[in-house]
Amino acid sequence: MSSIGTGYDLSASTFSPDGRVFQVEYAMKAVENSSTAIAIRCKDGVVFGVEKLVLSKLYEQGSNKRIFNIDRHVGMAVAGLLADARSLSEVARDEASSFRSSYGHDIPLKHLSDRVAMYVHAYTLYSAVRPFGCSFILGSYDKDDGPQLYMVDPSGISHGYWGCAIGKAKQAAKTEIEKLQMKEMTCRELVKEVAKIIYIVHDEVKDKAFELELSWVGEVTNGRHQLIPEEVRQEAEKYAKDSLEEEDDSDEDNMRWHVSQRLHSTAPAAGESPTERGAFRDKPQGTMLSLQFNHGIV
């Protein structure tokens, strides 16, 4: 799955002999180095949850938010290079606002997601620019069309989802999400499950402190995208912490802990080939993305 593309990875305008565009794949690696963001669509709304790693105690609480508001009814959660994500959120805002100005109503989410995905894709075509190093999840609620959820990745593809996860623990998060019966849940129930999933996939050993960012949009907010109110958040965090303690006592959990350790490991373990993720840091040439691995990834 991951390999070094010697010579064919210098620019996004080059294909490799086996038909891959390495720069785009490297951009996706940048996303995988970032902490996890998930979003789940239930029967009456969409809930977003982001594990925002706090790299220094000196940071002001709540700074460097990873959930953005795009127009009143759309929320966007990001993973990857935060600066890239911020610029894409501005693009999404411009699209939504120009649609509203031309057509007099809220932009439908599929259309917004297609437009932003087209923009992201444009940056994968030329050697003069690099692809965006972030994936993002867009969610909205409309009383006629119901809740919708789309995810866009650095290659410029967008898919609609019932639940999705991006970032370093996306596999573990996806497993947890698949266990939920989200089509029958309401937003209030789902908030607690989302908080729990973030707590589960958070790696206590590698990454110490984190802030849980939660937001929702649905019938409960009358179609407006908002951060979760304080009492709901506290209830959700308490539920998450309590379920984690229960699970720590069970055998099953030890298995999961080991699995999540493997997934989070960035250093090549014994027996792993040197082409695993961590090896990119040593590669001196070519990969434009290797310079960004060490900065700006949250």
Added chain:
Amino acid sequence: MEKRSVDSRVRGVSTGTTILAATFDGGVVIGSDSRASIGGEYVSSKTINKVVQVHDQIFCCMAGSLADAQAVTKAAKFHLSFHSVQMETPPLVIAAASVLQELCYNNKEELQAGFITAGWDRKKGPQVGAGRGDSHTGSRDTAVQSNSTYWRVAAVLIPCVPLQVYVVPLGGMLVGQPVTIGGSGSTYIYGYVDAKYKPNMSREECLQFATNALALAMGRDNVSGGVAHLVVITETGVEHVVVPGNKLPKFHNE
């Protein structure tokens, strides 16, 4: 050739017009007269259809300079067709009215056209809206005060579920209302419409109401006349009704 300034009579072929749109229970009726005149002196056509289809279930009525109105509706039709292909769904009535509004407002110096938009969309059902695109504002009132002004407003009547018609008069304003009238002939029927319109009428009642209103306006306004073109738009489709001049309802003074 055309002197486009305040208070001048509209030169060139224009529609001294009566247009209206009204919502009823389950749909919208949009209608107009069929006379085109030059300067109010010569009838250049007795049978033009001022009700234009801009999308499958969205129609607009034009008022004002015929050339301007046709150019605007042609552009709007293209724009809406492209928009609906992009969105993979028929456009909302409010979107059609907004498209007309943008055209009217951004070109208000050059245009003398107003619209009533009416139609049906899956979100809001039947709706009516009126929009005016012209540098002269407050045309209805001006028309009453001065005999030589023929401000016409094209209304695009778009039926939607919460019965609302959108009117885009000269200037490019956009307003949604349950019933709206426009054109020079509309000044003669404000009283009738205010007195006789009821929300949630049946289809037949609404058709009769619209025919009566058009007949009364055509009877008094020298630049409105000919036949009454009516289009009924509901969820299931669109139906054209044409009432020839001699079949229009007669009132006591005729």
